[in-house]
Amino acid sequence: MVAFPEVRRIEYEGPQSRNPLAFRWYNPDEVIAGKSMRDHLRFSVVYWHTFRGTGSDPFGAPTMVRPWDDGSDSVANAIQRVRVAFEFFEKLGCPYYAFHDRDVAPEGATLADSNRSLDAVVAVMKEEQQRTGVRLLWGTANLFSDPRYMHGAATSPNADVFAHAAAQVKKCMEVTHELGGENYVFWGGREGYQNLLNTDLKRELDHLAAFFHLAVDYAKKIGFHGQFLIEPKPKEPTKHQYDSDAAACINFLRTYGLTDHFRLNIETNHATLAGHTMQHELEYAAIQGMLGSIDANTGDLLLGWDTDQFPTNIYLTTEIMLTLLRHGGLKTGGTNFDAKLRRESTDPIDLFYAHIGGMDAFARGLRIANSIQGDDQIRQILADRYASWNVGMGSEIEARKHDFKSLEQYALQKGNPAPNQSGRQELLENLLNRHF
Numbered sequence: 001m002v003a004f005p006e007v008r009r010i011e012y013e014g015p016q017s018r019n020p021l022a023f024r025w026y027n028p029d030e031v032i033a034g035k036s037m038r039d040h041l042r043f044s045v046v047y048w049h050t051f052r053g054t055g056s057d058p059f060g061a062p063t064m065v066r067p068w069d070d071g072s073d074s075v076a077n078a079i080q081r082v083r084v085a086f087e088f089f090e091k092l093g094c095p096y097y098a099f100h101d102r103d104v105a106p107e108g109a110t111l112a113d114s115n116r117s118l119d120a121v122v123a124v125m126k127e128e129q130q131r132t133g134v135r136l137l138w139g140t141a142n143l144f145s146d147p148r149y150m151h152g153a154a155t156s157p158n159a160d161v162f163a164h165a166a167a168q169v170k171k172c173m174e175v176t177h178e179l180g181g182e183n184y185v186f187w188g189g190r191e192g193y194q195n196l197l198n199t200d201l202k203r204e205l206d207h208l209a210a211f212f213h214l215a216v217d218y219a220k221k222i223g224f225h226g227q228f229l230i231e232p233k234p235k236e237p238t239k240h241q242y243d244s245d246a247a248a249c250i251n252f253l254r255t256y257g258l259t260d261h262f263r264l265n266i267e268t269n270h271a272t273l274a275g276h277t278m279q280h281e282l283e284y285a286a287i288q289g290m291l292g293s294i295d296a297n298t299g300d301l302l303l304g305w306d307t308d309q310f311p312t313n314i315y316l317t318t319e320i321m322l323t324l325l326r327h328g329g330l331k332t333g334g335t336n337f338d339a340k341l342r343r344e345s346t347d348p349i350d351l352f353y354a355h356i357g358g359m360d361a362f363a364r365g366l367r368i369a370n371s372i373q374g375d376d377q378i379r380q381i382l383a384d385r386y387a388s389w390n391v392g393m394g395s396e397i398e399a400r401k402h403d404f405k406s407l408e409q410y411a412l413q414k415g416n417p418a419p420n421q422s423g424r425q426e427l428l429e430n431l432l433n434r435h436f
């Protein structure tokens, strides 16, 4: 079947185009700062929202009834969905996708049943990857939907649940490896707690670390060289998520000797929920060599949960691309649209509008960020601000040539420090706006 007969391959038509099924800014082969836009952005579609999202919410039934979906939990229906998904990726010109094990294939009565169904669907995914050239950005295991994971998976107080989660991740890693996945993601799901009366915090964190070490060992065993990624997120679904933000994740990884094996997958709306900006989270991860990939979406500042909207704010995408350009860009990671249609956007064609808009917003952000990078006025103000560290006392301190005693001597002799200079924030904001 053809699911989107009215759509042909989405092409770049330039900023003047009024065609809603064309790119105005994303021109995959165009080279910017020495790299094609395709390679800078490495766009990816998520299977869970785009092909399993129904528009249902806690107040109402599904609104998106897809003509290709028979509503059953059968393997045949799952396979039909795979065909449709690849038609979508191909027509969109999106090089990557990402999935959870339970999005692509139905969960059976036993783990063995689930694994069999997964194998049957994965065979078709592999065939479709070969046919289209679309690649797998990452796989991940859903360790949060089933009630068995209600107290957590690797951090469950129930040791059998830990074992079950390990078996599920083992299988999902094998499948990700089979499909040539370039990364493997751990989002914490229900790894966290609601209160400390029933929670042994230290023991749960030890278990989480043990789980990750087992995953690292198994990757070696099967020759999976994809990058492991942890996706920070605070306060949803549990009150205290263990992987609450980039700093918490990096601290955890360092404490348990895991920094060589993991990087971070930073998601925009998770950053917002943690009380940070996306750019802060990216910059913080990047300066420690821990930036791996991004889950591209946006939240709503008036709503305190993970609304997973498509990113359209060009200021936001510019800040993201600025940090990526500064730190050498994405390596194995991608710009993964962990975003879903609003409940009221009910037509299959809305999936195209949403992704085209997100891709164009990032492409435009990349163009603007590149222009900002070349702005000598902005660069000069930043450089001048730290000029005192380039000579004399500043350079000696940076070279670790001083102790508190010699610094005291200097301060006593010097008297008041040299006067401070203006931070120029307003001027910098004006200079930035010249690039839009």
Ligand code: XLS
Pocket: 100, 140, 185, 187, 231, 233, 267, 295, 306, 338
């Ligand atoms: C949930 C997360 C999830 C991960 C994959 O908020 O964003 O979708 O990306 O498990």
Ligand code: NI
Pocket: 187, 231, 267, 295, 338
């Ligand atoms: Ni995500």
Ligand code: NI
Pocket: 233, 267, 270, 306, 308, 338
């Ligand atoms: Ni999320």
